[in-house]
Amino acid sequence: MDFIRNFPFFSIILAMFCGILSSVLKGKQARNLCLFMVTTVMLLSGAVLWYTTKAGSFIYMMGHFPAPWGNEIRAGVLEALTAVFFAVILFLSLLGGMKHIFFDVEETKTNLFFILVDLLMSSLLALIYTNDLFTAYVFVEINTIAACGLIMIKQDGHGIVAAIRYMVMSLLGSGMFLISLSMLYDITGQLLMEPAGEAVASLVSSGQYRVPLLVVIALMSVGLAIKSGLYPFHSWIPETYGYATPAASAILSSLVSKGYIFLLIKIFYRVLGYQAMVQTGITNVLFGFGLIGMIMGSVKAIQETDTRKMIAYSSVAQIGYIYMGIGLGTRAGMVAAVFHIFTHAATKSLLFISAVGLYEVSGGKSDYLSLRGSGYRNRTAGLAFAVGSLSMVGFPMLAGFISKLLFATAAVQSPAKMFFTILGLALSTTLNAIYFLRLVISIYSPAEREYGEEVSFLASRKLKAASFLFIVVNLVLGLFSQPIVDAIGVGLNQFI
Amino acid sequence: MSRLKNNYENSRFHRFEAWMAGDTDILKGKLEIRRPEEPEEQEIELDETKINAAVYDMVHNRELRAFRILYRLASVILCLTLIAVLLWTVVYLPKFGEPDNPINNEVSARYIEKGVEETGATNFVTGMILDYRAFDTFGESCVLFIAATCVQVLLRLDDSGSREKQKKKRAEENDRIYEPKNDLILQKVSCVLVPLLFIFGIYIILNGHLSPGGGFSGGAVIGSGLILYLNAFGFKKTERFFTDRTFRRITLAALTFYCLAKSYSFFTGANHLESGIPLGTPGAILSSGLILPLNICVGLVVACTMYAFYTLFRKGGM
Numbered sequence: 116m117d118f119i120r121n122f123p124f125f126s127i128i129l130a131m132f133c134g135i136l137s138s139v140l141k142g143k144q145a146r147n148l149c150l151f152m153v154t155t156v157m158l159l160s161g162a163v164l165w166y167t168t169k170a171g172s173f174i175y176m177m178g179h180f181p182a183p184w185g186n187e188i189r190a191g192v193l194e195a196l197t198a199v200f201f202a203v204i205l206f207l208s209l210l211g212g213m214k215h216i217f218f219d220v221e222e223t224k225t226n227l228f229f230i231l232v233d234l235l236m237s238s239l240l241a242l243i244y245t246n247d248l249f250t251a252y253v254f255v256e257i258n259t260i261a262a263c264g265l266i267m268i269k270q271d272g273h274g275i276v277a278a279i280r281y282m283v284m285s286l287l288g289s290g291m292f293l294i295s296l297s298m299l300y301d302i303t304g305q306l307l308m309e310p311a312g313e314a315v316a317s318l319v320s321s322g323q324y325r326v327p328l329l330v331v332i333a334l335m336s337v338g339l340a341i342k343s344g345l346y347p348f349h350s351w352i353p354e355t356y357g358y359a360t361p362a363a364s365a366i367l368s369s370l371v372s373k374g375y376i377f378l379l380i381k382i383f384y385r386v387l388g389y390q391a392m393v394q395t396g397i398t399n400v401l402f403g404f405g406l407i408g409m410i411m412g413s414v415k416a417i418q419e420t421d422t423r424k425m426i427a428y429s430s431v432a433q434i435g436y437i438y439m440g441i442g443l444g445t446r447a448g449m450v451a452a453v454f455h456i457f458t459h460a461a462t463k464s465l466l467f468i469s470a471v472g473l474y475e476v477s478g479g480k481s482d483y484l485s486l487r488g489s490g491y492r493n494r495t496a497g498l499a500f501a502v503g504s505l506s507m508v509g510f511p512m513l514a515g516f517i518s519k520l521l522f523a524t525a526a527v528q529s530p531a532k533m534f535f536t537i538l539g540l541a542l543s544t545t546l547n548a549i550y551f552l553r554l555v556i557s558i559y560s561p562a563e564r565e566y567g568e569e570v571s572f573l574a575s576r577k578l579k580a581a582s583f584l585f586i587v588v589n590l591v592l593g594l595f596s597q598p599i600v601d602a603i604g605v606g607l608n609q610f611i
Numbered sequence: 612m613s614r615l616k617n618n619y620e621n622s623r624f625h626r627f628e629a630w631m632a633g634d635t636d637i638l639k640g641k642l643e644i645r646r647p648e649e650p651e652e653q654e655i656e657l658d659e660t661k662i663n664a665a666v667y668d669m670v671h672n673r674e675l676r677a678f679r680i681l682y683r684l685a686s687v688i689l690c691l692t693l694i695a696v697l698l699w700t701v702v703y704l705p706k707f708g709e710p711d712n713p714i715n716n717e718v719s720a721r722y723i724e725k726g727v728e729e730t731g732a733t734n735f736v737t738g739m740i741l742d743y744r745a746f747d748t749f750g751e752s753c754v755l756f757i758a759a760t761c762v763q764v765l766l767r768l769d770d771s772g773s774r775e776k777q778k779k780k781r782a783e784e785n786d787r788i789y790e791p792k793n794d795l796i797l798q799k800v801s802c803v804l805v806p807l808l809f810i811f812g813i814y815i816i817l818n819g820h821l822s823p824g825g826g827f828s829g830g831a832v833i834g835s836g837l838i839l840y841l842n843a844f845g846f847k848k849t850e851r852f853f854t855d856r857t858f859r860r861i862t863l864a865a866l867t868f869y870c871l872a873k874s875y876s877f878f879t880g881a882n883h884l885e886s887g888i889p890l891g892t893p894g895a896i897l898s899s900g901l902i903l904p905l906n907i908c909v910g911l912v913v914a915c916t917m918y919a920f921y922t923l924f925r926k927g928g929m
Contacts, residue, residue: 116881116882116883120881124878124881128874128877131753132867132870134753134757135863135866135870138756138760138859138863139859139860139863176877176880176881177877177880178743178745178876178877178881179879180729180742180743180880184718184721184743185744185880186744221769222769223769224767227760227763230760231760231761231764247747250746250750253747253750253751253754256754257753257757260754260757264757264760264761264764267761267764275765294697298700298704300714301705301712301713302704302705302713304712304714304716304718324703324704324705325703326699326703327700330696
């Protein structure tokens with residue numbers, strides 16, 4: 116066996132071990148360890164990506180016992196690509212929000228923040244690589260608790276209220292996921308994805324246990340949809356993303372919710388069977404809610420004056436896009452949805468991080484009137500924010516354009532849903548343009564009040580570097596999209 | 612069985628010791644020292660009900676009132692629907708305990724038939740959670756660890772920080788004077804119970820691979836023993852052997868050992884190498900390879916986490 120096959124396991128265990136070790140370290144040491152861990156995971160996952168494109172997907176036994184008895188993880192092109200991408204986004208988010216982490220979090224508790232980040236990374240990696248349904252549940256738990264901790268670590272009233280809200284909604288989702296998992300075990304007797312998938316396929320063809328299977332599908336989709344914030348279950352999003360420390364907002368919006376969506380896609384393909392899912396009509400339900408979310412999220416965002424909450428509502432709309440893609444029920448739709456996971460992760464974290472650069476020079480206020488002229492006071496953040504906004508609106512050369520193009524192309528291939536998809540895309544894009552361009556115009560209009568010269572010193576070098584790198588990631592996704600889209604296609608083929 | 616003496620400072624021995632050390636203040640009680648009075652800070656009283664009434668204007672805001680009623684009604688209906696759907700599904704699930712149910716397949720057959728031979732543990736459940744599916748159990752231990760971390764984030768009050776935080780900490784610590792102290796009945800009973808609880812907990816952990824039990828249940832028993840001891844004798848006694856630092860060290864050591872041992876086992880297993888860990892004779896106390904030490908680790912983590920939760924909710928620190 117090639118040594119490189121150990122790398123997914125190494126990256127999960129390294130992230131966990133760094134989390135455990137950080138409990139006795141000081142804040143700065145924990146930070147360095149965390150950055151080292153993320154960089155290493157990035158390199159390891161890059162190696163796995165290189166290996167899987169050559170040698171195809173592989174299964175890694177966690178212990179001495181093979182498939183239906185012991186735990187397993189699995190790595191293919193899509194898993195490796197997602198892991199690399201998540202590591203990059205996590206690194207840049209931490210880099211951009213670093214100053215605020217040390218400002219928002221109590222000095223003696225900064226190491227706890229990095230414990231949470233380390234374990235969050237390990238759980239995201241486990242959700243990506245897992246080939247076992249129960250492992251997925253255990254790491255969903257870790258993910259939920261870590262996200263809660265990241266929200267409340269700022270320790271002000273808003274943060275705690277937001278954390279409670281998040282916890283209630285998220286635990287409801289976890290509970291549904293757990294119930295559906297135990298029902299699935301009851302009717303298949305398997306916990307590993309492949310044997311469970313075979314058992315489900317035979318149940319579908321023989322017509323046994325039709326009702327429980329339907330309930331399992333519904334509970335699993337709804338549970339993970341609540342956790343990722345699909346439209347009618349979005350009420351926790353604005354406060355959570357709006358009041359957490361900036362790095363945490365970026366991580367939560369671009370990685371945590373995407374981890375659940377990735378898990379859902381994996382379960383759809385590997386356990387429940389994608390064709391069977393399309394036949395049950397659950398994809399139509401997801402399509403409908405995704406479409407409503409696209410419109411309603413944008414409408415809510417227009418009404419919002421606080422920029423961070425506005426960006427958060429825009430997340431609701433973008434999650435809607437992803438579910439719409441999944442709901443199209445075709446391969447092209449799924450490719451578009453996965454590509455949009457990457458687009459949204461890259462763009463949303465860019466927006467959250469660069470928005471911070473803009474408040475810093477506007478007296479800490481975040482409503483969009485106070486941000487007037489901030490694009491001149493902090494040029495890097497202003498440029499980054501403009502790029503992020505244009506990408507969200509779908510400006511050519513940027514990531515958002517490609518994903519909108521992919522969605523539209525996918526819609527043409529499924530005639531029944533074409534009209535609504537194209538209409539939704541058009542409407543949502545227009546609404547996106549209204550609130551994002553309003554903000555971009557406002558940060559580049561001359562300010563009414565004067566800010567002293569000294570404010571320009573506040574813009575930290577790390578934030579500048581992170582914003583710049585985020586722009587690069589966005590341009591890479593926008594300009595060199597074809598190899599990535601091909602890789603996603605290859606990865607989805609390997610799922611079956 | 613020593614009771615905490617409250618009046619140690621007034622005891623003859625202490626006064627003698629202080630005199631020897633030259634700590635006795637000659638002027639004590641003879642000079643009138645008056646502290647400058649600190650201006651009392653006026654706290655703004657917040658009446659939640661009044662604020663709510665002013666913000667939402669519940670009397671006149673009909674729309675909001677209707678929305679609230681509708682919201683509650685909708686949530687009740689949603690819950691009832693979910694309950695009904697789940698109950699309805701139960702009817703269609705396979706009957707409990709039938710021999711030809713889907714769960715009675717090759718998976719559980721191998722756990723039962725070959726479990727003893729492959730893991731060395733006569734308790735199948737332990738063999739399953741700590742050998743066949745040890746990765747999940749490592750995840751579960753990390754769930755406990757991260758939960759303890761989150762409680763620390765929320766409730767730990769640290770010494771450093773601004774004056775305001777110091778003041779907050781002192782205000783929180785004031786709560787502790789209301790804690791019951793030196794309850795004779797509790798102390799006598801816990802003198803009998805605590806050693807028994809510890810021994811029983813250790814027994815459960817050490818015999819986890821032989822009989823029902825294991826790290827999670829044994830750790831919970833030890834943790835409750837610690838909590839009982841704490842309640843009977845107070846923090847001064849427990850702080851002599853269990854502080855924040857002890858908690859961190861024990862958790863770190865246990866989880867690190869678990870992590871390294873299992874990484875070794877996963878690595879050898881996946882690469883089809885011999886792990887070289889002897890399984891011993893099934894049924895003996897020193898058998899079943901890594902399961903015994905792993906059970907001890909899990910037990911330590913669980914006991915420490917339970918105790919940590921209890922002490923952190925006292926407000927302040929461990």
